[in-house]
Amino acid sequence: MTDTIVAVEGVSRRFGEVTALDDVSFDIKQGEFFALLGPSGCGKTTLLRVLAGFEAPDAGTVTLDGADLLAMPPHKRPVNLMFQSYALFPHMSVAKNIAYGLERERLRRAEVKTRVEEVLETVGLTEQAGRKPHQLSGGQRQRVALARAIVKRPRLLLLDEPLSALDKKVRGGMQLELKRLQTEVGITFIVVTHDQEEAMSLADRIAVFEKGKVLQVDAPVALYERPRTRFVADFVGDNNLFDGTARPDGLEAVHLGLLPSATPAPDGTAAVLAVRPERVKLGAPGTGLLNGTVVDVSFYGGVSHVSVRVPGHENPVLVASQGASQVQAGAQVGLAWGPADAVLVPADR
Incomplete structure (x- = not known):
């Protein structure tokens, strides 16, 4: 895991008097599970929106596989965003929810069917393929949203507080599931969270944000045992x-x-x-x-x-x-x- 897939260089974003991102720079490796960790309002979600194409930075560059990501319109980026709310279509079955994005791309029906079946098996929902979202548990709905995101095989999957809607016990199980899926499908995951335990259990590396700045980027153990600032020492554990x-x-x-x-x-x-x-x-x-x-x-x-x-x-x-x-x-x-x-x-x- 030595190849850089995403390079964020000097990214800044202001909203009036508020500086949401202040000269943010870091690299993300191919196949890495990378967490953006910090309290509410620290800038992590703004950066996620920049990567997805919903925000344009005032300064800085972002490259994906060496190409200028910011120059690509959102729908052309090999990036998928999984929302906190899951945003499933209530009138569609699990299989239809997962197939929706592929059908919009006008892929052949046989290929759509094959890819949906593969991803249903990956997330363990083959038997629930014909059910509607309201017939599923919270953890199962989370898996459907994840399956819908990875079935398009993005280079980068962005997850915004993906487990916050789940209760503590289910969340613990889904943390293991997310990590397993990420390893299995080989897609680079970037997760936004304010939950330090979630970041520590999921991520290969973590960027700690405070007031629009990145204070430290490190593996969980290094971050815990060798914080470099008072904020990181106080916030992480x-x-x-x-x-x-x-x-x-x-x-x-x-x-x-x-x-x-x-x-x-x-x-x-x-x-x-x-x-x-x-x-x-x-x-x-x-x-x-x-x-x-x-x-x-x-x-x-x-x-x-x-x-x-x-x-x-x-x-x-x-x-x-x-x-x-x-x-x-x-x-x-x-x-x-x-x-x-x-x-x-x-x-x-």
């Missing part, structure tokens, strides 16, 4: 953030002393130390880096979440540990982590 001054061995935090980190940062600069809850170890008071009082203990999914109030630090420190925790609210504890467990990022980024 739970994190404990400490403000202070960078030192050769970590961060000097007011009221807390030196907190260790192995991340290099210019000595004396304002910085933020980020340490994940699962990297923080609970111990006896006086044996760690910090001391505090347990204020809450919750258990779910096989993991205990412990909140510890530390004097001199505004927010409780979160600790995550496997299994049921032995500590209770009100207990005095010590907190510790190793230098390799904490990341330093600049305070102003």
Whole structure:
């Protein structure tokens, strides 16, 4: 997976006083599952609309297989967009919904039939081919929308919050299904989502957006373990953030002393130390880096979440540990982590 299929260079888009996209640049590889992740209003959907041809940027270029994508009218682009609402035709059967785009292209009836049957088998809906959308579950309707998008064999499939209409349990199953389908059909997927868990579970790489800018593009593990900005550290997963001054061995935090980190940062600069809850170890008071009082203990999914109030630090420190925790609210504890467990990022980024 070394070939670049999409190259976005310096793309900007403004709506009056609002800058939706601010000099956005990144590449997407052939066959990649790429996620655009960020809060509402960060610009990710605007970029998706630029790729689909529904928006024209004020500046920048977008190429697909080396050709100028922006010069192509939307209906001529080898790109398909799967909408959040699925937008299925209620009066048509599953098979007819899937065949609609191919029939509009006036393909031979035999070829349409073959391709529809193939994609029905791929998404596991062969037995539902004659049903109408209202006779299907939410997950099945999602598969129909996906089948309709991939049956045209686009070079690029754009998905706008594709799983948001599903309940949590169905969504988890469809995440696996989406990943399987993407691998099986070999089409490059670009998904827009504000759901970090969805992005982390689906994507080969993720671009994190904030206020129209791309802050970091990385694989999920690198994004989680080595965020480069305060926003990314805070937005992607739970994190404990400490403000202070960078030192050769970590961060000097007011009221807390030196907190260790192995991340290099210019000595004396304002910085933020980020340490994940699962990297923080609970111990006896006086044996760690910090001391505090347990204020809450919750258990779910096989993991205990412990909140510890530390004097001199505004927010409780979160600790995550496997299994049921032995500590209770009100207990005095010590907190510790190793230098390799904490990341330093600049305070102003």
